[in-house]
Every structure is written in C-alpha cells, then in structure tokens.
Amino acid sequence: TQVTFVSKRGTNHFHGLFYWDFRNDGLNANSWINNNFGLRKSKLIENSVGISAGGPILKNKLFFFGTYAMRKIPGSYLATNNFFTKAAQAGNFTYGSNNVNLLTIAHNSGLNIPDTVNSVVSNEFSAINSAISSGHVGSTSDPNLKTLAWNHSSSETDYYPVARIDYDMSQKARMYLSWMMSQYNQPGTTAPTFPGSGFANQQAGNQTKNFTGTFGFSYIFSPSLINQLKVGYLYDATKYAYNAAPLYTS
Numbered sequence: 001t002q003v004t005f006v007s008k009r010g011t012n013h014f015h016g017l018f019y020w021d022f023r024n025d026g027l028n029a030n031s032w033i034n035n036n037f038g039l040r041k042s043k044l045i046e047n048s049v050g051i052s053a054g055g056p057i058l059k060n061k062l063f064f065f066g067t068y069a070m071r072k073i074p075g076s077y078l079a080t081n082n083f084f085t086k087a088a089q090a091g092n093f094t095y096g097s098n099n100v101n102l103l104t105i106a107h108n109s110g111l112n113i114p115d116t117v118n119s120v121v122s123n124e125f126s127a128i129n130s131a132i133s134s135g136h137v138g139s140t141s142d143p144n145l146k147t148l149a150w151n152h153s154s155s156e157t158d159y160y161p162v163a164r165i166d167y168d169m170s171q172k173a174r175m176y177l178s179w180m181m182s183q184y185n186q187p188g189t190t191a192p193t194f195p196g197s198g199f200a201n202q203q204a205g206n207q208t209k210n211f212t213g214t215f216g217f218s219y220i221f222s223p224s225l226i227n228q229l230k231v232g233y234l235y236d237a238t239k240y241a242y243n244a245a246p247l248y249t250s
Contacts, residue, residue, distance in 0.1 A: 007178055009166045010063030014055035021048040034078060037136045037149040046073045050160075062167050069160040079152040079191035083132075088144040089125045091117065127198045134195035152191040152203075159183040172220040177213075184208040211235040 023046045030041035052067035087094070091103035107115035117125070135150030164178040187205035213233040220226050 007162055007164050007180070008052070008054060008065050008067075009164055009176065010054035010056060010065040012056050012059055012063075014053070016051070016053035018051045019049070022046070031078070033149075037078075037138050037147075039078065039136055039149060039151060042078065042151055043074070043076045045075070047071065060168065062165070065162075065164045065166075067160075067162045071156075071158040073156040074153075075155065076151045076153050077191075078149060079195070080147055080149045081194055082140065082145045082147050083128050083194075084125070085144055085146055089117070091115075094143040128194055130198060131194035131196040148194065150195040152188060152195070154186060154188040154191075156184070156186045158185075173218070175215070175217045177215050179214075180212045182208075182210045207238070209237045 023044070025041055025044035028041060028044065034041055048069070048071045050067065050069035052065070054063070054065035056063055091101045093100055093102055101115075103113070103115045103117070106113040132148060135148045138147045138149060140147050160180075160182050162178070162180045164176060166174070166176045168174050185205075185207050188203055189206045190204035192199040192202035211234070215231045217229045218226065
C-alpha cells in the first residue's frame with residue numbers, strides 16, 4: 001500500500017480555521033461483561049481541537065501555512081485478574097467434594113515445609129486483599145479462585161503540528177519546505193496486576209513521536225515536461241515504559 005498526502009499551502013490571501021469535535025459515552029450502552037461484574041460502563045470523553053492559518057510573507061513570492069491539532073481522551077477500560085480465596089490463601093483447597101490443606105499435607109510428607117504460610121507470601125496476599133476494595137469480585141469455575149474486575153484509567157493525548165513554507169522563484173520554478181510531527185502519549189496502556197495504590201507502580205505506558213521533514217523543488221520545462229525533486233527525512237522515537245516492580249508489593 002502506498003499513501004500520498006499533500007499539506008495545504010499559503011496563498012496571497014490570509015485564511016484560517018478553528019474546529020472542536022466533542023464526544024462522550026452519554027449514548028453508549030454498557031458491555032455485557034461490565035454488567036456481569038456490576039461495573040458502570042467505561043468512561044469516554046474525547047476532545048479534538050485544531051487551528052490553522054496561512055497567507056503571504058511576500059506577495060506572489062513567499063507563503064506560509066501552519067496548523068496545530070490536539071486530541072485528548074481521558075478514557076478507561078475493563079481490567080481483570082484472578083486471586084486465591086481466603087480459604088485457599090490459608091492452604092485449604094477444594095477439589096470436587098474434597099477439602100484438603102496443602103500446607104499440612106506437605107508438612108506431614110517430610111518435605112521440611114512449615115504448615116503455615118510464610119511471611120513473604122503472606123505479605124503478597126495482604127496486598128492483594130487490600131486491592132479488592134478497589135474493584136468488583138466475581139466467581140469463577142474454580143472454587144479456589146475469584147475474579148477481580150475494575151475500570152482502569154487510560155488517558156490518551158495526541159498532538160499534530162504542521163508547518164510549511166513555499167517560495168515561487170518564477171512562473172516555472174517553485175520550491176517548498178514542510179515539517180510535520182505526530183506525538184502519541186498513553187501512560188496507562190497496560191493495567192497493573194491489581195488496582196489500588198499498592199500496585200500503581202506496575203502499570204505500563206506508550207509514547208510515540210514522529211518527525212517528517214520534506215524539501216521539494218519543481219521546474220516546468222514545457223507544458224508537457226515537468227521535473228520534480230523531493231527529499232524527505234523521517235525520525236521515529238517510540239518508547240514503551242514499564243516500571244519493573246515486583247509482581248506483588250508488600
């Protein structure tokens with residue numbers, strides 16, 4: 001696939017525009033899975049704002065054009081994770097109609113394992129239990145597990161500035177220089193393991209920034225013969241930020 005686009009250019013008259021597009025979740029229906037967990041529909045507020053202007057610097061010779069657009073979406077999406085029930089956290093597991101304590105079985109099997117949960121795992125369970133209040137709990141097909149669901153905030157901000165200069169050297173020779181940038185920021189792309197302040201340092205985010213610079217020159221030799229020269233430069237800076245925190249925090 002080849003995509004070709006040409007930016008606007010200035011003329012001998014000053015022109016400009018301003019636009020603002022707004023949308024929200026007012027008329028959106030809730031999803032089935034949100035209703036199943038008793039969660040409200042995901043928040044959606046989108047604002048797209050843009051402004052542009054163009055005109056002459058030297059009449060009939062030198063022209064400018066510029067535009068700036070921005071989009072902000074302070075949205076969210078449904079995140080889920082499974083966790084052990086209180087009974088399973090204490091070592092009591094259910095298999096069909098049987099209830100057993102795995103810690104006791106391991107201890108009595110001569111494995112030199114204590115019959116109580118060690119302090120490291122206990123702290124992990126404590127952090128998970130503290131996070132449960134920040135979401136909604138649902139059942140699973142496994143009696144030893146439950147599911148925690150929560151709406152994870154995932155805001156997005158995009159920027160699109162453009163600048164262009166055109167110079168008409170003569171009726172036959174023209175040149176231009178353009179610069180375009182696109183930037184995408186979404187700090188909450190990937191939700192943490194569980195909600196709440198204890199796991200906030202585990203979320204991941206994306207940031208993309210692209211620059212495109214172009215120089216063009218065209219010369220008309222005759223009505224049937226035209227030469228065009230285009231030179232471009234593209235710079236791409238993409239970051240995926242992840243805080244390498246432990247799986248659970250104590």
